[in-house]
Amino acid sequence: MTESIPFRDTGRKELEFTVEPDLSPSNPNYADFVRHQFADATFIRALGIELADFGPGWVETRAALRPDLLQQDGFAHAGVVSTMADHSAGGSAGTLCPVGKKVLTVEFKINLLRPGKGESLRCRAQVIRAGRTITVSESEVFAIDAGVEKLIAKALVTLALV
Amino acid sequence: MTESIPFRDTGRKELEFTVEPDLSPSNPNYADFVRHQFADATFIRALGIELADFGPGWVETRAALRPDLLQQDGFAHAGVVSTMADHSAGGSAGTLCPVGKKVLTVEFKINLLRPGKGESLRCRAQVIRAGRTITVSESEVFAIDAGVEKLIAKALVTLALV
Amino acid sequence: MTESIPFRDTGRKELEFTVEPDLSPSNPNYADFVRHQFADATFIRALGIELADFGPGWVETRAALRPDLLQQDGFAHAGVVSTMADHSAGGSAGTLCPVGKKVLTVEFKINLLRPGKGESLRCRAQVIRAGRTITVSESEVFAIDAGVEKLIAKALVTLALV
Amino acid sequence: MTESIPFRDTGRKELEFTVEPDLSPSNPNYADFVRHQFADATFIRALGIELADFGPGWVETRAALRPDLLQQDGFAHAGVVSTMADHSAGGSAGTLCPVGKKVLTVEFKINLLRPGKGESLRCRAQVIRAGRTITVSESEVFAIDAGVEKLIAKALVTLALV
Numbered sequence: 001m002t003e004s005i006p007f008r009d010t011g012r013k014e015l016e017f018t019v020e021p022d023l024s025p026s027n028p029n030y031a032d033f034v035r036h037q038f039a040d041a042t043f044i045r046a047l048g049i050e051l052a053d054f055g056p057g058w059v060e061t062r063a064a065l066r067p068d069l070l071q072q073d074g075f076a077h078a079g080v081v082s083t084m085a086d087h088s089a090g091g092s093a094g095t096l097c098p099v100g101k102k103v104l105t106v107e108f109k110i111n112l113l114r115p116g117k118g119e120s121l122r123c124r125a126q127v128i129r130a131g132r133t134i135t136v137s138e139s140e141v142f143a144i145d146a147g148v149e150k151l152i153a154k155a156l157v158t159l160a161l162v
Numbered sequence: 163m164t165e166s167i168p169f170r171d172t173g174r175k176e177l178e179f180t181v182e183p184d185l186s187p188s189n190p191n192y193a194d195f196v197r198h199q200f201a202d203a204t205f206i207r208a209l210g211i212e213l214a215d216f217g218p219g220w221v222e223t224r225a226a227l228r229p230d231l232l233q234q235d236g237f238a239h240a241g242v243v244s245t246m247a248d249h250s251a252g253g254s255a256g257t258l259c260p261v262g263k264k265v266l267t268v269e270f271k272i273n274l275l276r277p278g279k280g281e282s283l284r285c286r287a288q289v290i291r292a293g294r295t296i297t298v299s300e301s302e303v304f305a306i307d308a309g310v311e312k313l314i315a316k317a318l319v320t321l322a323l324v
Numbered sequence: 325m326t327e328s329i330p331f332r333d334t335g336r337k338e339l340e341f342t343v344e345p346d347l348s349p350s351n352p353n354y355a356d357f358v359r360h361q362f363a364d365a366t367f368i369r370a371l372g373i374e375l376a377d378f379g380p381g382w383v384e385t386r387a388a389l390r391p392d393l394l395q396q397d398g399f400a401h402a403g404v405v406s407t408m409a410d411h412s413a414g415g416s417a418g419t420l421c422p423v424g425k426k427v428l429t430v431e432f433k434i435n436l437l438r439p440g441k442g443e444s445l446r447c448r449a450q451v452i453r454a455g456r457t458i459t460v461s462e463s464e465v466f467a468i469d470a471g472v473e474k475l476i477a478k479a480l481v482t483l484a485l486v
Numbered sequence: 487m488t489e490s491i492p493f494r495d496t497g498r499k500e501l502e503f504t505v506e507p508d509l510s511p512s513n514p515n516y517a518d519f520v521r522h523q524f525a526d527a528t529f530i531r532a533l534g535i536e537l538a539d540f541g542p543g544w545v546e547t548r549a550a551l552r553p554d555l556l557q558q559d560g561f562a563h564a565g566v567v568s569t570m571a572d573h574s575a576g577g578s579a580g581t582l583c584p585v586g587k588k589v590l591t592v593e594f595k596i597n598l599l600r601p602g603k604g605e606s607l608r609c610r611a612q613v614i615r616a617g618r619t620i621t622v623s624e625s626e627v628f629a630i631d632a633g634v635e636k637l638i639a640k641a642l643v644t645l646a647l648v
Contacts, residue, residue, distance in 0.1 A: 036558065043563035046554040068532040071573075072522065077529035078572050078591045083565025087557075105564045106458060107482055109271040109433055109595035111298050111318055113291040128316060129275040133457060134430060134484065136273050138316070154290060154300070156273055156318055158431055158482060160458065198396065205401035208392040230370040233411075234360065239367035240410050240429045245403025249395075267402045268620060269644055271433035271595050295619060296592060296646065320593055320644060322620065433595040435622050435642055437615040452640060453599040460597050462640070478614060478624070480597055480642055 023057035023130060027099045034059065034094045037087075037103070044087055047080060051091065057127040059091035064120050065143070076116030076143065081153045085110055085139035088125035089157035093135040096127060101161045106134070110155035118145025125157075135159045185219035185289060189261045196221065196256045199249075199265070206249055209242060213253065219289040221253035226282050227305070238278030238305065243315045247272055247301035250287035251319035255297040258289060263323045268296070272317035280307025287319075297321045347381035347451060351423045358383065358418045361411075361427070368411055371404060375415065381451040383415035388444050389467070400440030400467065405477045409434055409463035412449035413481035417459040420451060425485045430458070434479035442469025449481075459483045509543035509613060513585045520545065520580045523573075523589070530573055533566060537577065543613040545577035550606050551629070562602030562629065567639045571596055571625035574611035575643035579621040582613060587647045592620070596641035604631025611643075621645045 027033060031054075038044055038051045038061075047069065053060040061084060063069075071077040086108050093103045122142045129136040141153040189195060193216075200206055200213045200223075209231065215222040223246060225231075233239040248270050255265045284304045291298040303315040351357060355378075362368055362375045362385075371393065377384045385408060387393075395401040410432050417427045446466045453460040465477040513519060517540075524530055524537045524547075533555065539546040547570060549555075557563040572594050579589045608628045615622040627639040 040558035041563060042554045042556045043566055044557075047565075068528045070528045071530075072526035073588065073590075077527060077569065078594075079533075079565060079569025080529055082568045082572065082594075083563065086564050086568065102559065104559075105598050107431070107460075107480075107595065107597040108564075108568075109318060109593065111291070111320065111593040112591050113298060128313070129273070136275060136316075136431075151290070154298075154318060156271060156316060156431075158273065202396035203401060204392045204394045205404055206395075209403075230366045232366045233368075234364035235426065235428075239365060239407065240432075241371075241403060241407025242367055244406045244410065244432075245401065248402050248406065264397065266397075267436050269433065269435040269593070269622075269642075270402075270406075271431065273431040274429050298593075318593075433642060435615070435644065437622060452637070453597070460599060460640075475614070478622075478642060480595060480640060482597065 023096060023127060025056050025096055027097060030095050030097070033097060034091050037091055037094045041087065043083070047083060049084055049087060054091060054095060056095050057092060057130070059088050059095065059125045061088045061091070061123045062120060065116070065118060076121060078112050081112065081116055081121070081141050082110050082155070084121060084123045085141055085153060085155035086157060088123040089137035089139045089155065090159060092125040092127050092137045093159040093161070096130050096135065097161055104160045104162055106158040106160050108155050108157040110153055112153050114150055114152045116143045116152045118143040120144045122149065133161055135161060185258060185292060187218050187258055189259060192257050192259070195259060196253050199253050199256045203249065205245065209245060211246055211249060216253060216257060218257050219254060219292070221250050221257065221287045223250045223285045224282060227278070227280060238283060240274050243274065243278055243283070243303050244272050246283060246285045247303055247315060247317035248319060250285045251299035251301045251317065252321060254287040254289050254299045255321040255323070258292050258297065259323055266322045266324055268320040268322050270317050270319040272315055274315050276312055276314045278305045278314045280305040282306050284311065295323055297323060347420060347454060349380050349420055351421060354419050354421070357421060358415050361415055361418045365411065367407070371407060373408055373411060378415060378419060380419050381416060381454070383412050383419065383449045385412045385415070385447045386444060389440070389442060400445060402436055405436065405440055405445070405465050406434050408445060408447045409465055409477060409479035410481060412447040413461035413463045413479065414483060416449040416451050416461045417483040417485070420454050420459065421485055428484045428486055430482040430484050432479050432481040434477055436477050438474055438476045440467045440476045442467040444468045446473065457485055459485060509582060509616060511542050511582055513583060516581050516583070519583060520577050523577055523580045527573065529569070533569060535570055535573060540577060540581060542581050543578060543616070545574050545581065545611045547574045547577070547609045548606060551602070551604060562607060564598055567598065567602055567607070567627050568596050568641070570607060570609045571611070571627055571639060571641035572643060574609040575623035575625045575641065576645060578611040578613050578623045579645040579647070582616050582621065583647055590646045590648055592644040592646050594641050594643040596639055598639050600636055600638045602629045602638045604629040606630050608635065619647055621647060
């Protein structure tokens with residue numbers, strides 16, 4: 001069920017809870033599963049993307065913005081930001097993945113909202129729909145520049161549990 | 163700037179404010195502009211999509227789920243849900259549109275999360291990035307069925323101010 | 325298997341065949357199934373979207389660009405174009421849908437490339453990946469204006485067979 | 487203008503030419519521009535993505551599928567495939583980029599159609615709409631496994647010329 005706080009014209013987004021009614025993991029060892037999703041993916045290790053925190057239905061990741069992760073203008077490459085958004089979304093689905101299944105990305109869409117510059121990136125992924133075979137998550141990627149954090153990308157990710 | 167409330171494993175999404183620092187309309191008559199966006203679009207009137215409320219950077223719309231808006235299984239057609247998500251996003255960008263420009267949809271992506279069944283649909287669109295020529299909004303569509311509201315779709319919409 | 329004709333710099337796109345190896349319908353009455361997908365969707369009938377032709381893995385549809393299908397600038401509303409792209413994609417998946425299953429849109433993304441103006445719209449949808457539970461199609465929408473046809477939108481659509 | 491070859495039910499996709507009428511580069515040194523797009527992006531070099539060929543409106547790239555580019559099941563990571571699709575699309579827009587401007591990704595959507603396994607990846611990106619400030623390209627990524635090439639991903643990419 002969705003709880004709604006009414007919108008008012010306050011110049012500030014009034015928040016709405018669009019939480020799934022039941023995001024309880026069916027796998028008691030889901031923490032191991034998620035850690036393996038990150039440890040076993042060579043590309044994620046190569047990019048230095050680290051699992052920072054997670055819980056049922058969500059994952060938070062971090063990565064230093066190294067010199068080898070940039071595009072031609074010196075900002076984080078869209079591919080780096082996308083990898084982080086995609087893999088974190090996969091992790092969020094992984095927290096709810098039944099024993100014996102695995103998570104695959106079906107597709108995703110990402111908007112690059114601002115240049116990714118600064119010391120590091122942070123990503124938060126949240127399941128917004130947990131189905132038996134299809135899970136949908138959204139990921140937000142932030143750049144941390146001189147201590148200030150800005151939203152630089154937002155993604156919607158469709159994942160399959162196979 | 164983005165304010166962040168830390169994530170904790172509460173089984174519930176901790177909310178994060180990803181509000182634009184400055185979503186103040188440059189057009190003092192932006193309300194008229196938004197109303198015209200809805201009143202002048204014949205397709206929106208034909209579908210019965212109504213502008214329910216709005217403010218700087220956001221719009222809320224509603225539509226009765228009429229018998230002519232369904233797909234073959236009796237649920238709201240994805241095209242109806244998409245039209246609502248797209249046009250509401252356009253309205254949210256319209257609240258910030260400078261005088262003399264207009265809003266066009268460049269592209270959008272929408273995930274249909276649940277069947278759209280019930281009496282009516284509600285959509286909330288919020289600007290997540292306001293640029294000079296490109297604005298990005300997200301839209302959430304809810305179905306109201308016997309008084310219970312459920313999130314049935316989420317969209318990311320890229321709009322051009324031309 | 326994919327056949328490839330090499331790219332050359334001819335100022336013209338060299339074509340590449342990216343056809344699925346096996347797009348043969350498992351349902352001998354697939355034609356009935358597809359016709360019902362269109363006849364039973366009230367919203368499609370309301371918009372005047374007609375099934376013009378189809379075969380295994382593809383569908384072609386047409387619609388007159390009526391005055392009630394426009395946005396505020398007098399062009400085809402993005403919602404109309406999206407509905408056509410989505411439903412035609414659903415039809416293309418429908419040609420390959422096993423008996424006893426039905427087709428639902430999981431998500432789609434559409435780029436509006438040019439204003440949709442003219443007498444009518446035409447859409448062609450083609451399956452680019454036929455899976456057991458997930459099918460992916462692409463749709464191209466054309467506007468026909470004074471006899472000249474222009475590509476006005478392109479969509480990638482993910483469909484579930486449930 | 488769009489040339490159309492009629493669809494017939496041949497069990498094989500009839501091809502349609504949806505080429506832009508005018509994809510002629512305004513920059514006489516566009517070849518240098520595109521080569522710099524690849525040479526100056528550290529992330530692209532780090533992944534071993536190479537510019538194989540290009541012409542007005544299109545780019546072709548290749549990459550060996552190295553052990554450090556995989557996900558947890560041993561296939562090409564979606565982030566690798568996405569990076570290739572995105573950057574190649576940027577290159578295709580780069581062939582048409584006016585002097586003094588540069589290409590930025592606004593957003594993209596990618597469908598992962600099959601597991602990316604084999605020796606190498608190939609990507610072809612083609613501009614489908616060249617505007618003054620916004621260009622839209624599509625990218626197809628193929629995996630080459632024991633000499634057989636399969637389409638593993640398709641992307642639609644929106645780029646800004648700024």
